[in-house]
Amino acid sequence: MARNMSEMAPRPNGAERLSALELENAKLRKINEALMRRVEQGLADNGNSFTFFQVAAELETRIQERTRALEKAMADLEASNFALQEAKLAAELAKNQLNVAVETIADGFALWDSDNRLIHCNRKFGEMFPALRPIIAPGLPFETLIRAAVAAHLIRDAEADPEGWIAQRLAVQQAPQDSLILAMSDGSWQRVSERAIAGGGRVAIYTDITEIKRQEMLLRERDLAAHSQLLHATMNSIRQGLAVFDRDGRLMEWNPRFVELTQPALAQLDEDSGVHLAEWSRCCPLGGTLEYRTPQGLTLEVQYNPMQGGGFVMSYTDISERKAAEQALRDSEAKMRLITDAMPALIAYVDNQQIYRFTNKGYESWFGVPQSEINGRSMREVLGAQLFDDRKHFVELALSGQASVFELELPAPRQHIEFARATFIPHFAADGSVLGFFALIQDITESRRAAEALQQAKEQLEVRVAERTEELSVANGRLREAIRAIEDAQQSKTRFFAAASHDLLQPLNAARLFLAALAGQELAPSVRPLVDKTGTALESVDDLINTLLEISRLDAGAVEAEPRHFPVAQLLEQVAEEFAPLAEAKSLRLQLHSSPAIIHSDWVLLGRVLRNFLSNAIRYTREGGILLGCRRQPDGLLIGVWDQGLGIPSDKLALVFHEFQRLPEHHSLCPKGMGLGLAIVSRLARRLDHRLVVRSRFGRGSLFGVVVPYGEADAVSPAPQPDPPPALAAPAQRQGATILLIDNETSILEGMSTLLTNWHYRPLAAASASEAIELLKREAVQPDAILADYHLDHGATGIEAIRTVCHHLGRAVPAALITADRSDEVRQEAEAGGWAWLGKPVRPARLRTLLAHLTQPVGE
DSSP states (O other), rough: OOOOOOOHHOOHHHHHHHHHHHHHHHHHHHHHHHHHHHHHEEEEEEEEHHHHHHHHHHHHHHHHHHHHHHHHHHHHHHHHHHHHHHHHHHHHHHHHHHHEEEHOOSSEEEOOTTTSSEEEEEHHHHHHHHGGGGGGGGGBBHHHHHHHHHHHBGGGSSSSSSHHHHHHHHHHHOOOSSOOEEEEESSSSEEEEEEEEETEEEEEEEEEHHHHHHHHHHHHHHHOOOOOOOHHHHHOOSSSSEEOOOEHHHHEEHHHHHHHHHHGGGGOOOTTTTTOOOGGGGGGOOOSSEEEEETSEEEEEEEEETTTTSEEEEEEEEHHHHHHHHHHHHHHHHHHHHHHHSSSEEEEEEEETEEEEEHHHHHHHHSSSGGTTTTSBHHHHOHHHHHHHHHHHHHHHHHHTOOOOEEEEEEOOOOOEEEEEEEEEEEOOSSSSEEEEEEEEOOOOOHHHHHHHHHHHHTTTTTHHHHHHHHHHHHHHHHHHHHHHHHHHHHHHHHHHHHHHHHHHHHHHHHHHHHHHHTOOOOOOTTHHHHHHHHHHHHHHHHHHHHHHHHHHHHHTOOOOOEEEEEEHHHHHHHHHHHHHHHHHTTTTTEEEOOEEEEEEHHHHHHHHHHHHHHHHHOOOOOSEEEEEEEEEEEEEEEEEEESOOOGGGOOOOGTTSSSSOOOTTTTTTTOOSEEEEEEOOOOOHTTEEEEEEEEEETTEEEEEEEEBBGGGGGGGOOOOOOOOOOOOOOOOOOOOEEEEESHOOOOOOHHHHHHHHTTTTEEEEEEEEHHHHHHHHOOOOEEEEOOOSSSSGGGBHHHHHHHHHHTEEEEEEEEEEEEEOHHHHHHHHHHTTOOOOOOOHHHHHHHHHHHHHHOTTTO
C-alpha cells in the first residue's frame, strides 16, 4: 500500500520538458548564427579562405552532434510520456481496487501515517463511532480521535481515569503487540488489532466481538451455576455441620447437618435477615477449637476457619461417641488402677524405648515419689545406673520377646520390701513386634528371711554347701558379666568391621597395585619368588577381610532374607552342576538325590549354605563319594551333604560353627582354610530361621544339613536367573590410551599410575572432579576412559565426578567405579549410569581386561 501511494505522487509534465528542450534548441541556433556571422566577418577582414573553411567544417560537425542529441532527447521524452500515462492508469486502478477492498471488509479499517494522522478509513469504521462521524476525515490526529471518544463517554474502561486510560492507549498505539479489547458504554465490545507498516505508519482493524463476549458470559454463568450446585451437594454430603459467615458476622450459607446438630430457630435462618455473630458467640471460637454441649445432650467440636477476603467458616463435629468412649476408658483405667493399687506387688509397664508408662501405687510408694515423677521417664533415670544395670539383661530379654523371672535385692528399702522376685512379660503387637513389657515385682522378704534363719540353724552342718553355693553364686554373677562383656564385644566388633571396610581395603588395594606394578618389571630370579609369595599373602588377606566383612554384615543385620516358595530340585540341580567340575578334579563321586518337594526359603542365602557344605566336603575328602540330597521330616525338609571324609571327633562337634576353629587333623588336607565358612553358615541359618543338623563319625565321614520349612505349590514363583556365562576373551590392548584416574588416596593414585604406565597406558591422576577438569585443560587431551573411586573427599562420589567430567567434555566417556563399598546400592547406581564396577582390592588381571574393553574403539 505504501508503494502504491508513492507511485501516486506527482511527476514532471512531458509538455514542460518539451518546452525546455525547444528553448535550449533556440539558444543553440542563436549561437550558431552568431558564430556564422563572426566567421563571415573574419573572412572579410583577413581573406584566409583555408582557415575559414576549417572553422566552418568544425561548426558543421558540432551542429550535427547537437542535432542528433536533440532528436534522441525528443524520442526519450515521448517514451517517458507514454510510461507516465501507463503508470497513472495503473495507479488509478490500484487505488480504486484498494478502496473497494477496504469497503468490503466487515470490520472497521483505519490507516494512519507516521505522524499518527488518518490517511484513509472505510465506512464501517465511522459506523462503529457514530458520535464521531463529523470529525472522522483524512488528516485527523489519533490523539484527537480518542480524546473525543472519551469526552463523548463512548469508552466504558476510561470512565474511572480518563487521562490515565488515554496515556495507556497512546502507548499501546505507539508499540502495538497483542490485540486490545475495548468495553464500550453502549454495552458492545470491540477488539482492536494494530500493526506497524513500512514508512512508520499504522494500520488498525476494529472488530465487533459483542456476541462472542455474550457467549463467554453465558458460559461463565453456567460454570458458576454448576460449581455452586457442586458446592452445595458437597456441603450437604459432609457429615460435619458447616456454616458460612460474612465479614460482618452474618450467617450466609449452611448445610442440613448444621441445622441437625445446632437446631436453631427457623426464624434465625431467614436469608433476608441473616444471623449476627453476637447471637452465635457460644459456637464461634475466634481462634482454634472448642467443645460445646448442646441442650439436646450432644457434644460438638466447633472449629473456626477464616476465609480470604473476610468472613469465616464454622465446622461442627459430633464427638459425643468419642467423649463417651474417653469417659469409659477413664472409668476402665480407674478400675484397673484401683485393682492394681490393691495388689500386694509392684506393677509397672515399660515401652520398647525403656520408658515407664504405668506404675501402681505400690511402685510409687516404694520409690517415695508421685506417679508424675516416674511415668514418662527412662528406667535408667528412675532406677539409677546401678539398679538399672542389674536389670539390663532381663530388660533386653523382654524387649526381644522372651519372658524372664529373677530375684533381686532392693538396697535402701522403704517400708518393708527388701528382697523381691521380678517377672518381665513381653507385650506383643498384632504383627509380632514387641511394644514393651509388663513388670511384676513380688515381695519375698519374709521367705528370704525365713530361708536365712534356716540357713543359720543348719550353718554348722552345711558350711561347705553354703560355701559352694556362695562360690557358685559369685561364678554365676561373673558369668553374667562375662556374657554381657562378650555381647558388648561382639557388637563392638560388628560395628568396627562394618565401619572400617573402606579404610581396611584402601591400603590393601594400594599394596596390590604397587605389587602388580613391581611384578611387571624385570626382576632378578631371586626376587621373583618373593613377589609371588607377597601376592599370595595379599590374596589371603583379601579373602580374610572379605569373609570378616561378610560376617560383620550378617551380625549387623545388613543381610535381609527374602523367602519365597520354589521347588527344591531347581536349587539342588544348579548347585550340583556348579560343583561337579571341582569334585571331578579330585576324583570324587558327586551324587544328587533330589526331591519334588516345595520349600519356603531364600533362594540366594540357602544356596550359600549348601555351597559352603559342598565346598567343605570336597576340601576334606580324600577319596570316595559325596551325596547332595534330601529327606522328609515332620518339621521340614532336611537338605544335607553326606561325605566320606575325615570326620569330626564328637567332643569337637560343638566348635565347628565358631570363628577361626579348624581341627588339627584337617590341616594336612587344606592348609589355607581360616575356619570362618561354618561361622557364616551358622549366621545365615539364624537369619533364615532354619535349624542346622550336624552328625559325624571320626574317620568315616560327616553330615552337614539344614531343615527348611515346606512351601505351597500354588505360591511358587519363577526361579532367579542363573549367573551370566563367563565374559569373552578381552580384546587386544590399545597402546597409549589416556586413562583419567580420580581417587582421594594419594597412594592409590601413585600405584595405579605406575601400573598403567607399565601397561603402556597414559595415566592422568586427580583427587576430585574439579582437579580432573583442570588437568585435562592443562594437558589439552581427551581421556579414552575414566576410573573413579566411589567415596571422595567432602562427601563427593565417583558417580558425580564421572558425570561432571563427561558434561565438561560434552560427550560420554567409557568409565568404571573402583570402590571398597560393595553394597547393592552402589552396584545398581553404577549399572544405571552404564558404567562398570570393580571391587577393591583390585585384581590386576581383571583391571587389565576391564581397561581393554573400555578403551576398545566403538564398533570393534
